[in-house]
Amino acid sequence: MNANKNSIYKFPFEEYSSEAALSEQEQELIKKAREAAQDAYSQYSKFSVGAAVLLKNGEIITGSNQENAAYPSGLCAERVALFYAASQYPDVPVKKLVVTALRKQKPIKEPVPPCGSCRQVFIEWEKRFGQPFEVIMAGTRKIIKIKQAGWLLPFNFQADFL
Ligand code: THU
Numbered sequence: 001m002n003a004n005k006n007s008i009y010k011f012p013f014e015e016y017s018s019e020a021a022l023s024e025q026e027q028e029l030i031k032k033a034r035e036a037a038q039d040a041y042s043q044y045s046k047f048s049v050g051a052a053v054l055l056k057n058g059e060i061i062t063g064s065n066q067e068n069a070a071y072p073s074g075l076c077a078e079r080v081a082l083f084y085a086a087s088q089y090p091d092v093p094v095k096k097l098v099v100t101a102l103r104k105q106k107p108i109k110e111p112v113p114p115c116g117s118c119r120q121v122f123i124e125w126e127k128r129f130g131q132p133f134e135v136i137m138a139g140t141r142k143i144i145k146i147k148q149a150g151w152l153l154p155f156n157f158q159a160d161f162l
Helices: 024-038 077-088 116-129
Strands: 014-016 047-055 060-064 094-103 134-138 143-146
Touching: 024 047, 024 060, 024 077, 024 094, 024 134, 047 077, 060 077, 077 094, 077 116, 094 116
Parallel strands: 094 134
Antiparallel strands: 014 143, 047 060, 047 094, 134 143
16 A cells, blocks of 8 residues: 655754854854855855854864856865865864855855755765764854754765665
């Protein structure tokens, strides 16, 4: 008999209207992500993204999107930051990742949702280091905080399938 049951995927998230409600460390991460966005190489989309990754050893690694004339060869800010962090500190887990963006050099109001490929990398990182990390999507008018990056990608592909 066919199963005929609808399931709903839900996950909790926190929503804030101002950075003031976040910890000092989180505010510092947002500041660093914004600074990183200023150095983005985003001449094709003119959408400058900055990411700041807080590692378990207290280090903060930032990254920005790096575009290319051959568009798919570019890379998102989140993956630039995560790949660099893991290259420098291959055994240190990530605690938090903040993402933000600038449009026409001004911080955007809305939270920036990481793309699907970045979400897939988040899943790999949580598996790799055996622990979840928080994602903070920071706009100036709205900030969204998610306790486990993997929640952003239901039905994801993992190494167990190989
Ligand atoms: N981008 C990021 O860096 N991170 C995101 O979360 C969304 C998109 C970049 C990719 C591309 O350089 C530009 O933003 C426009 O898509």
